[in-house]
Amino acid sequence: MNVILGITGSIAAYKAAELASLLVKKEYAVHVIMTPAAARFITPLTLQAISQHPVYVDMFDSPGSWEIGHISLARRADLILVAPATADFIARMAAGMADDLLAATILAARAPVLLAPAMNDGMYANPVLQEKIAYLKRFGYHFIDPESGRLACGTVGQGRLAEPARIASAVEQFLSTSKVLAGKRILVTAGPTREPLDPVRFLSNYSSGKMGYAIAREARRRGADVALVSGPTQLAPPAGVELIPVETAQEMFEAVVNRYDQADIVIKAAAVSDFRPQQRAGQKLKKLSAQLVLELERTPDILQYLGQHKQGQILVGFAAETEDLLVNAGDKLKQKHLDLVIANNLAEPGAGFGVDTNLVTLLYSNGDIIKLPMMPKVELAGILLDKIAVLCEHRRDV
Numbered sequence: 001m002n003v004i005l006g007i008t009g010s011i012a013a014y015k016a017a018e019l020a021s022l023l024v025k026k027e028y029a030v031h032v033i034m035t036p037a038a039a040r041f042i043t044p045l046t047l048q049a050i051s052q053h054p055v056y057v058d059m060f061d062s063p064g065s066w067e068i069g070h071i072s073l074a075r076r077a078d079l080i081l082v083a084p085a086t087a088d089f090i091a092r093m094a095a096g097m098a099d100d101l102l103a104a105t106i107l108a109a110r111a112p113v114l115l116a117p118a119m120n121d122g123m124y125a126n127p128v129l130q131e132k133i134a135y136l137k138r139f140g141y142h143f144i145d146p147e148s149g150r151l152a153c154g155t156v157g158q159g160r161l162a163e164p165a166r167i168a169s170a171v172e173q174f175l176s177t178s179k180v181l182a183g184k185r186i187l188v189t190a191g192p193t194r195e196p197l198d199p200v201r202f203l204s205n206y207s208s209g210k211m212g213y214a215i216a217r218e219a220r221r222r223g224a225d226v227a228l229v230s231g232p233t234q235l236a237p238p239a240g241v242e243l244i245p246v247e248t249a250q251e252m253f254e255a256v257v258n259r260y261d262q263a264d265i266v267i268k269a270a271a272v273s274d275f276r277p278q279q280r281a282g283q284k285l286k287k288l289s290a291q292l293v294l295e296l297e298r299t300p301d302i303l304q305y306l307g308q309h310k311q312g313q314i315l316v317g318f319a320a321e322t323e324d325l326l327v328n329a330g331d332k333l334k335q336k337h338l339d340l341v342i343a344n345n346l347a348e349p350g351a352g353f354g355v356d357t358n359l360v361t362l363l364y365s366n367g368d369i370i371k372l373p374m375m376p377k378v379e380l381a382g383i384l385l386d387k388i389a390v391l392c393e394h395r396r397d398v
Contacts, residue, residue: 001175003028004073004111006082006102007047008089009037011152012118012161016042019083019164020050026172029053031073033102035089059101073101074109079175082106083144084118084161087129093141094132110240112221114174116144116167121157138356140218140378144170180389182223187263188216189256191231193249195276195299198285205271206353209233211318212269214381216241222385227263229255231270249273249299256302260309265388267316268303271353275299307337314391316384319343320352329363339365339391342384350374362387 003023007016016032023030030051034044036058044055056073082089082102089103093115098104106113115136123129124146133143144167148158190212194202209230216228217238227242229252237243246252249272260266275296285292303317317338319329322345329343344360346352351359351374359374362384372383 001028001078001179002076003030003171003175004077004080004105004109005030005032005047005051006080006085006106007032007034007038007042008082008084008086008102009035009041010084010086010118010161011041012084013038013041015161015164016083017046017050019167020047022164022168023171024051026168028171028175031076032056033073033105035100035102037086056101059104073105074111077105077109077111078178079171080106080109080111080113081116081167081171082113083116083167085115087117087119087123087126090115090117090129090136091132094135110221112140112142112174112178114142114144114171116162117146117159118161119146119159120151120153121148121155121159124159125157134376138376138378140214140221140382142174142379142382177386177389178222180392181219181385184224184264184392185262186216186219186224186226186265186267187229187256187259188212188219188226188267189229189252189270189272189302190216191233191235192271193231193252193273193299194247195249195273196280197277197294198281198283200284203273203276205273207231207271208354209235209270210354210356211358211377211381212267213238214377215267215269215384218378218381218385224265227259229259229270249276249302253300253302253305257305260306260313261311263313265314265316265392266306267384267388268306269318271318271320272302273299303332303336303338307335310337312395314339314388314395316340316342316388320346322347325361326363326369329361333363333365340387 020030031053032047032055034057048055098107144162147160149160150156191209192204192207194204196202213235216226220226220240229244244255276299278295278297315338319332319341321328325345329341333341341363342360344351350357358377362370
């Protein structure tokens with residue numbers, strides 16, 4: 001597998017030589033891109049000797065063919081690792097800048113990006129930088145936190161580049177989970193459904209679709225073939241993902257069932273309306289009286305159907321509750337024959353609909369329960385896919 005190792009202008013750049021050596025020993029093809037500032041701390045020749053591949057520094061370096069440099073490098077990447085990543089580089093990535101070869105390559109790539117910051121402890125703790133890191137995490141970038149200790153500037157605090165062995169281990173773990181999902185057919189549902197009452201009104205809920213879209217985007221970044229069945233949202237479709245737009249629960253049911261036999265993994269993150277009006281008015285309902293009585297009927301239970309018709313698929317559901325979280329989620333897990341249910345309490349601040357964060361508890365069919373801390377949904381998507389990758393491995397070993 002191809003690892004693009006980006007090195008930026010930090011005194012910790014000297015550790016990149018050891019890191020590159022560890023990655024080569026793990027039999028990864030390491031392609032190094034250095035910023036001009038990094039080349040002032042460690043020579044490209046050193047990294048070239050270790051990686052046995054050309055080292056690129058200048059935006060106009062040629063990859064040895066007609067291809068454009070940053071596009072060629074971006075296409076071959078299975079993972080882009082930036083170690084060390086300076087405060088300046090992190091800020092430029094958050095701004096979407098492409099003013100050097102490394103930044104341009106990252107912007108052009110579809111591979112996951114893993115950054116290992118290294119800097120003065122005050123710079124790392126600066127709220128501006130922390131906001132930039134949080135911003136990048138929301139877009140699916142991954143970070144290896146720096147370690148605490150004595151820094152090159154003489155102070156003691158958090159900012160020292162993580163040890164090369166720790167970074168290499170993180171790369172190995174990241175690529176192993178990515179490899180498990182490569183080529184898997186994953187079906188994700190997201191967003192709300194709308195049940196029309198008349199031509200201008202409908203019954204729905206507060207779901208934004210952010211969780212499902214984050215999962216679909218991350219699954220595609222890990223090499224899976226992803227189909228996203230989405231109710232109405234304001235979100236941009238993830239690149240490389242097949243988008244199937246629907247509106248009603250019935251439309252979502254039909255879209256999911258039609259693709260169920262071809263799926264290896266189904267992740268039902270959509271908030272499907274449980275009820276719909278028995279009758280849809282052909283014209284806008286007028287305010288003829290002070291009260292309007294609606295007669296409702298159940299919509300199709302998509303998860304119930306999928307659980308009853310499983311043929312080896314891994315089936316994952318979400319349980320959004322306002323009380324008795326573990327009891328209600330556990331009932332859903334059993335009744336709908338799920339492998340994993342992701343439960344969240346909508347009454348908790350920062351969890352559930354319309355926000356960028358989530359606070360969830362994972363319940364497995366074998367009885368295991370894992371409570372995760374609050375985190376951005378884009379970060380949670382990666383953790384959930386890690387857990388699902390483990391389920392895939394266990395399923396294969398049985």
